[in-house]
Amino acid sequence: MELDADRFIKGMESVMRRPVHEDVTADVDSEGGSSSDMDFDESEGDSNVAYPYEDKRCAKARCYCTIVLRFLMAGPISLPLYEKLPQKNTVQRVLDVTIFVLLLTLLAYRILSLKSNGFSWFFALLCESWFTFVWVVILSSKWNPVVYRTYPERLLFWIDELPPVDMFVTTADPTLEPPIITVNTVLSLLAFDYPANKLACYVSDDGCSPLTFYALLEASKFAKLWVPFCKKYGIHTRAPFRYFYDEEESPHDNSTEFIREYTKMKDEYEVLRRKIEDATEKSIPCDLSSEEFVAFSDIERRNHPSIIKVILENKEGLVDGLPHLIYVSREKCPKYPHHYKAGALNVLTRVSGAMTNAPFILNVDCDMYANNSQIVFHAMCLLLGCKKGQDFAFAQSPQIFYDGLKDDPLGNQLVATQKYIGEGISGLQGPYYSGTGCFHRRKVLYGLWPDGCMETGGRSKLTDEGLRQSFGHSREFSKTVERILSGLSGKADCPYDLSSSAEAANQVADCGYECGTSWGTKIGWIYGSTSEDVLTGLKIHARGWRSAECKPDPPAFLGCAPSGGPASLTQQKRWVTGLLEILFSKNNPFIATLTAKLQFRQCLAYMYILSWGLRWIPELCYIALPAYCIIANSHFLPKVEEPAFLILAALFAIYNLHSLLEYCRIGLSIRTWWNNQRMGRIITMTAWFFGFLNVILKLLGLFEAVFEVTQKNQSSASGDDNHKDAGRFTFNESPIFVPATTLVLVHLVAMVKALLNLTHGRHESRIGEVICNVWVLLCFLPFLKGLFKKGKYGIPSSTICKSAALAAVFVHLCERVSIA
Numbered sequence: 001m002e003l004d005a006d007r008f009i010k011g012m013e014s015v016m017r018r019p020v021h022e023d024v025t026a027d028v029d030s031e032g033g034s035s036s037d038m039d040f041d042e043s044e045g046d047s048n049v050a051y052p053y054e055d056k057r058c059a060k061a062r063c064y065c066t067i068v069l070r071f072l073m074a075g076p077i078s079l080p081l082y083e084k085l086p087q088k089n090t091v092q093r094v095l096d097v098t099i100f101v102l103l104l105t106l107l108a109y110r111i112l113s114l115k116s117n118g119f120s121w122f123f124a125l126l127c128e129s130w131f132t133f134v135w136v137v138i139l140s141s142k143w144n145p146v147v148y149r150t151y152p153e154r155l156l157f158w159i160d161e162l163p164p165v166d167m168f169v170t171t172a173d174p175t176l177e178p179p180i181i182t183v184n185t186v187l188s189l190l191a192f193d194y195p196a197n198k199l200a201c202y203v204s205d206d207g208c209s210p211l212t213f214y215a216l217l218e219a220s221k222f223a224k225l226w227v228p229f230c231k232k233y234g235i236h237t238r239a240p241f242r243y244f245y246d247e248e249e250s251p252h253d254n255s256t257e258f259i260r261e262y263t264k265m266k267d268e269y270e271v272l273r274r275k276i277e278d279a280t281e282k283s284i285p286c287d288l289s290s291e292e293f294v295a296f297s298d299i300e301r302r303n304h305p306s307i308i309k310v311i312l313e314n315k316e317g318l319v320d321g322l323p324h325l326i327y328v329s330r331e332k333c334p335k336y337p338h339h340y341k342a343g344a345l346n347v348l349t350r351v352s353g354a355m356t357n358a359p360f361i362l363n364v365d366c367d368m369y370a371n372n373s374q375i376v377f378h379a380m381c382l383l384l385g386c387k388k389g390q391d392f393a394f395a396q397s398p399q400i401f402y403d404g405l406k407d408d409p410l411g412n413q414l415v416a417t418q419k420y421i422g423e424g425i426s427g428l429q430g431p432y433y434s435g436t437g438c439f440h441r442r443k444v445l446y447g448l449w450p451d452g453c454m455e456t457g458g459r460s461k462l463t464d465e466g467l468r469q470s471f472g473h474s475r476e477f478s479k480t481v482e483r484i485l486s487g488l489s490g491k492a493d494c495p496y497d498l499s500s501s502a503e504a505a506n507q508v509a510d511c512g513y514e515c516g517t518s519w520g521t522k523i524g525w526i527y528g529s530t531s532e533d534v535l536t537g538l539k540i541h542a543r544g545w546r547s548a549e550c551k552p553d554p555p556a557f558l559g560c561a562p563s564g565g566p567a568s569l570t571q572q573k574r575w576v577t578g579l580l581e582i583l584f585s586k587n588n589p590f591i592a593t594l595t596a597k598l599q600f601r602q603c604l605a606y607m608y609i610l611s612w613g614l615r616w617i618p619e620l621c622y623i624a625l626p627a628y629c630i631i632a633n634s635h636f637l638p639k640v641e642e643p644a645f646l647i648l649a650a651l652f653a654i655y656n657l658h659s660l661l662e663y664c665r666i667g668l669s670i671r672t673w674w675n676n677q678r679m680g681r682i683i684t685m686t687a688w689f690f691g692f693l694n695v696i697l698k699l700l701g702l703f704e705a706v707f708e709v710t711q712k713n714q715s716s717a718s719g720d721d722n723h724k725d726a727g728r729f730t731f732n733e734s735p736i737f738v739p740a741t742t743l744v745l746v747h748l749v750a751m752v753k754a755l756l757n758l759t760h761g762r763h764e765s766r767i768g769e770v771i772c773n774v775w776v777l778l779c780f781l782p783f784l785k786g787l788f789k790k791g792k793y794g795i796p797s798s799t800i801c802k803s804a805a806l807a808a809v810f811v812h813l814c815e816r817v818s819i820a
């Protein structure tokens with residue numbers, strides 16, 4: 001859908017020609033509630049709202065709109081804003097169940113033949129029982145895939161009544177997250193096709209960096225040209241670095257006027273980019289004595305007062321102006337934990353509450369630009385289009401990455417997982433909250449239950465005192481909370497003046513503000529996990545809320561995935577640490593199912609990710625088994641001539657073919673499939689293993705999990721492409737590589753042993769084990785190659801030594817067992 005007048009008129013005409021009741025009865029599964037149920041915000045009847053594209057065509061569109069609106073409002077018939085479309089997946093279900101039945105048969109066979117076999121048999125049984133459990137979790141999570149189709153054009157009827165949205169961007173470190181990336185994200189948000197007087201963009205800077213502030217200041221000047229340009233020509237990609245440097249995005253208009261403006265815009269962007277780059281190179285980016293920057297002089301990053309600056313203010317409330325843009329660096333002081341991203345978002349929630357108090361909040365990471373300028377409309381279809389009482393708590397867009405490496409060599413694009421697991425969970429209580437690209441309902445973040453109650457020591461309505469205890473002592477902020485909880489939004493004195501709320505905003509950004517309140521436990525983003533996103537979403541689902549996946553075409557947001565081996569593993573390690581922190585806490589989904597309103601299958605769906613950090617235990621055992629059996633002359637698989645061998649062979653073949661088919665069905669290559677299989681094993685043995693160790697150390701009180709920010713790749717943001725290691729597996733001195741290197745060495749020894757056995761004519765039937773041995777070496781091929789390479793493509797010799805020592809111990813133990 002394009003918000004230009006021509007298409008709008010076309011849309012109107014098609015709506016009018018269609019017998020209207022068809023929409024309502026078309027799909028029995030359609031959940032879109034009647035639009036007259038929508039609880040549009042009462043306080044938002046701004047009289048100065050006009051249409052964004054006021055020309056003749058628009059006048060015509062507006063006329064149609066009024067007619068249609070009258071017609072619709074006159075009768076009980078109204079158009080749903082979205083439809084829930086169940087996806088057909090018979091073949092997939094059949095294969096999933098076949099695999100499940102084979103697994104059960106295998107377990108039964110193991111149990112029946114346990115007595116006549118050694119302890120490796122028992123070990124295999126344990127591992128396979130775990131694999132069966134994981135399969136049940138996957139099967140249940142994928143069983144009912146659902147896609148939501150949204151009809152944003154239908155919202156145009158209510159354009160005057162659309163609710164405001166506060167948009168949050170978080171950044172933490174100007175070196176790991178180059179400001180030009182943040183700037184592009186911010187520009188793409190400012191250019192949304194949505195009434196600009198209903199948008200406010202808040203940027204949280206945990207780095208408290210004058211450079212970031214400078215970059216935003218410069219970007220705001222550029223935005224005054226860029227946003228009108230995008231809207232005038234209906235530009236699709238509104239992050240300039242993608243628009244100007246992505247080859248697929250060539251200028252779509254040949255008129256001389258357009259070419260002239262395009263060139264001008266490109267030059268202006270170049271100037272902006274260069275300014276920011278120059279500032280980056282200087283030790284002090286700008287003159288800190290000038291009025292704008294004086295707040296940044298003499299400050300320490302981890303110890304400073306809050307800095308809140310309104311960079312852009314849409315004072316006149318112009319629909320086609322620019323949204324507000326506010327820079328926020330919350331107060332930090334070593335005495336108080338700052339809770340990383342979750343803490344930053346809670347501060348933004350309060351600051352925005354005090355300033356604009358929109359009933360909806362969009363949050364994105366600094367590296368996730370908006371790729372679909374209509375996304376707010378799409379999300380609003382989901383958030384406004386429900387029957388009362390069945391509202392979605394949040395609308396999450398999947399994380400999709402730009403400039404993804406061909407065939408996903410690092411296995412971090414998660415395309416297939418998001419497709420099958422993502423759509424599957426959509427059919428349950430709804431997708432996980434994944435930290436970025438998500439539209440929240442503010443009142444849900446404020447701890448409201450779907451039945452309109454609050455959870456504050458019991459579930460009663462809040463008194464004034466209760467409000468202060470839960471939300472903190474700022475009176476002004478409490479007033480805005482009250483409005484939200486009672487279904488209103490904005491501030492009482494709407495339209496407001498941002499500077500009048502400066503004091504309140506500063507107060508709620510204090511680092512001690514949350515002491516003794518419910519922030520981080522029951523309200524806002526929840527603390528206690530480095531995967532604060534999953535935890536926050538889980539707490540919301542546990543209250544019985546549903547969520548929806550918002551997946552428009554083109555994709556809503558695009559982000560940047562780490563492009564190096566170690567960076568990707570560090571990220572995975574942090575996720576798994578955070579996920580296990582949830583699993584081993586009172587927020588465990590099983591507890592939430594028993595004591596609160598998390599549905600059982602949604603609990604299983606949470607187990608799909610929460611179990612990542614445990615998966616290395618059975619996998620490590622299972623991968624070690626073939627090597628052990630070859631070295632110790634034992635076996636864990638039935639002999640080839642036994643019929644039971646067929647169960648395993650069938651499992652292996654059907655599982656791999658099935659997953660390959662899943663990849664091919666959505667247009668991914670065979671290579672991508674293989675890379676993902678392989679990286680699945682590698683990540684388990686490296687990042688997930690260490691994530692587990694982190695959590696154990698944390699539980700023992702020896703370690704505090706920190707949020708290590710992922711390095712963002714600047715190459716495409718700065719227009720040059722000198723990224724030659726992209727996709728090649730690189731190593732560093734980190735101990736994270738030891739377990740996998742050890743496994744490879746052990747398997748090499750086993751391979752040699754198997755070959756020796758063969759040449760000595762001792763070929764007992766251990767073919768199954770040998771096949772496994774080869775398969776493991778194939779999966780860990782980057783490590784096998786790494787043994788022989790130099791520099792960052794090779795495994796450092798210290799890591800090889802440690803691994804060799806461990807491998808020697810293992811081989812020695814195996815041999816002892818075999819002699820005994």
Ligand SMILES: O=c1ccn([C@@H]2O[C@H](COP(=O)(O)OP(=O)(O)O[C@H]3O[C@H](CO)[C@@H](O)[C@H](O)[C@H]3O)[C@@H](O)[C@H]2O)c(=O)[nH]1
Binds near residue numbers: 171366530531708710
């Ligand atoms: O102290 C901090 C640390 C991080 N961030 C921000 O958090 C976001 C995510 O950080 P990043 O290093 O990019 O982590 P990723 O692994 O890429 O993020 C994924 O995983 C996180 C949870 O581990 C989620 O919060 C993210 O939304 C999700 O994209 C970025 O905008 C950071 O600026 C802060 O604001 N303050």
Ligand SMILES: [Mn+2]
Binds near residue numbers: 559
């Ligand atoms: Mn990120």
